[in-house]
Amino acid sequence: PNPSVYERTMMRSGKLPEPSGLLDQLAEIETAEQEVQAERVGLLTKSFLPNVSPVVAVAVWLALGFERNNRSGAERGTYVERFAEMAALLTHPREVVEMVAQQKWRALTEA
Numbered sequence: 001p002n003p004s005v006y007e008r009t010m011m012r013s014g015k016l017p018e019p020s021g022l023l024d025q026l027a028e029i030e031t032a033e034q035e036v037q038a039e040r041v042g043l044l045t046k047s048f049l050p051n052v053s054p055v056v057a058v059a060v061w062l063a064l065g066f067e068r069n070n071r072s073g074a075e076r077g078t079y080v081e082r083f084a085e086m087a088a089l090l091t092h093p094r095e096v097v098e099m100v101a102q103q104k105w106r107a108l109t110e111a
Contacts, residue, residue, distance in 0.1 A: 002026075044080065048087035060086050 003011065003022070010016035011023055045057040064082055089096055 044083050048084050049091060052087075052090050056090065060090070 003026075007016060008023065008026065011018040041058070041061050044061070045052075045054070049057045049060065060083070064079065064086060
């Protein structure tokens with residue numbers, strides 16, 4: 001069984017006994033997951049935000065909630081599409097403004 005965040009914190013502080021090597025194994029898994037995640041972010045940034053500051057690229061990644069959208073292939077595809085759309089706002093602002101400006105005006109009505 002996987003210990004909760006609370007249980008892991010208590011184990012690290014020595015207030016709960018740690019099963020043999022469990023925290024070390026969990027730390028290794030978390031490190032591997034972080035490395036894979038960093039690789040994915042790097043690939044998305046290189047593909048969609050090639051000339052954007054790394055600070056801004058990370059802000060886009062965080063704003064889109066990569067962790068929450070990293071479950072299945074379909075959700076990952078949706079995330080990549082959303083990332084590309086947000087990236088277009090930063091990398092092609094004129095084109096985006098032109099597309100919006102060409103849209104027909106619509107009256108907002110209450111539902």
